[in-house]
Amino acid sequence: MNVTDAPPDRASRSAAGRPATTRRTLLLVGGAALLVACAALSLAAGSRSVPLATVWHALTDGDQSRDGLVVTGLRVPRTVIGVVIGAALGVAGAVAQGVTRNPLASPATLGINHGAGFAVVVASYALHLTHPAQYLPFAFAGAALATLAVLALARRAGDLDPVRLALGGTVLDAVLISWTSAVMLTSHRTLDEARFWLAGSLAGRQTGILLPVAVPLAVGLLLALAIAPALNALALGDETAQALGVPVARIRAAGGVAVILLAASSVAVAGPLSFVGLAAPHLVRKAVGADHRWLLPGCLVAGPLLLLTADILGRVVLRPVELEVGIVTALLGAPMLAFLARKVAR
């Protein structure tokens, strides 16, 4: 608990190196165990609750009963997608915050969600698409293009200017939001189809939807893990990082690419989800400290944990009606963000 938000300095690490490492490992293992429990709950809970014994039975010997089919056909894909997307969003958030040195940065502030939303609404309007799986390439392209545009706007002399990054992101977001609603208002059919996707949901998707984004997800994750040590140096300020021999501009570009790959993949699969990318790094930083080499693996666990919990809540709260996970995350996230801001900001 005495680990602060400040980047770890060499003295404290060498003095308390072993115990801190043990504690962090324990925390990670504990988090992973919690995630397994959460996944089990996600398989069992819902508008039709299934006893855990039946869940186990269905998973191991392919139970053909109705409960078994619900588990293998609906809940396993949903849980797997939740774990993958949660992990991607968590890591993307941590990298975005590290690269911009802004504790409130998240993939959502880079225009990812609204870029994808606009592309999906236009595609649905023009091509008469009806299924989330058909939206995937458009969402990915829209998210990636919007983020590239924001980063290009913020580029100056080969580096990213934080003020321009924030202003450009907000401006682009405002424009994309209003265009999205313009398209939806001109066509009732599009509004009816797209509003469910726009809320962000894990339901009604098969595991196969992850295949097209497997490569970008893997590359993004590797890239993020590779720049983790450099992000620690970046936290000390650009000039210090430069003096330490870290190629600041290149690290920032690599981080931007990692965020684009991870976040665009997740928005393509699950629709726009806010909050997970913002909250996971904060929670993990509280637990294991600000060292990115621990923060990123921590987010790999905390992201899915948050997303699955929100998804389970959305299924249980208004049973038999389901709340979209995107709405649950936003509603849960708001008080938490308020609490965080109350504590952090002086």
Next chain:
Amino acid sequence: MTSPTTATAPRATGGALARQRRRTALLSTVAVTLLIALMAVGLGTGEVSVPPLDALRGLAGLGDPGTVMLVQELRAPRVLSAATAGAGLAVAGAILQRVARNPLASPDVVGVTGGASLAAVAVIASGAPAALISPAALGGGLLAAVLLGLLAWRGGFTVSRLVLVGLAVQSGLAAAVNLLIVRFPAELASSALQWTTGSVYGRTWTEVDAGGAVILAGIAAALLGHRQLSVLDLGDDSAGALGLPPKTARLRLLLLAVVLASVAAALTGPVGFVALAVPHITRFLAGPPTAGTLVLTALTGAVLLLGADLAVLHLLPVHGLPVGVLTATLGAPWLLVLMLRHMKPNAGSATR
């Protein structure tokens, strides 16, 4: 964004100040001319066209009784509500950005538009008469501000806490609006979306009278309080030394911005972008903020919203688009170009 320009202000010589004053006056004249021209066009065009000059005289109650009826009863409420709401939103954004010392602050950030949207969408959902939407929006905006105040209070306010908690409040309210839109049948969802994007359809004189009076009073108060804004720019310690209690002054100004934004949102819906962009546009055009540029900000907001509304009504082939779509589309490229042109030399020298 704020720091380099405010830092250069004291260093500027009398000549530079005079030049800026002339520039602001010139730009304001242009804006007033544009505003009058746009009003004349707005009052004159429609199913029955009226020559612009006759339309303006009709607004004053002169000329052909038929024209007077047409202009005063049918067209004036819409034109006037667009102009006043644009001015109100722009001034609210300008005050928020200066008090929060954050170039991204806008009524969205303090939750006002989220509260207004949620209340209005709830009214639409409950099937209550449409006349209730405006008062509900006003109440929702103010309630959201009160909620923000309660959440951010910790034996006092700080600006960064207000902004951060405001972001949280706004995102929660937006999620609730989203929930209602997803749960609605498609027709209701459409009208809710229409409202939350901002539109000026079907305004009546009662709304315009009440809203316009409050907005004009608010802008006047902002002009009177401009000296306090400038003193606050110097920092809390200097402000205290100059005899201005920084905390209460800041709270007063924030409250003023919240009222302005809530009333404007009740008039036209939370038209996106005006509050965020107009202060930047004015700053890029006229330089560091003075009382004069605050007037220019109000005028630019009015021109932008009115022009966008006219374009939505008469130029676009698609009917029924909310005006918020066009303010963003018209304002964004302009803001981005100004940003790119302006920040290159300035920011380059600031880092060196």
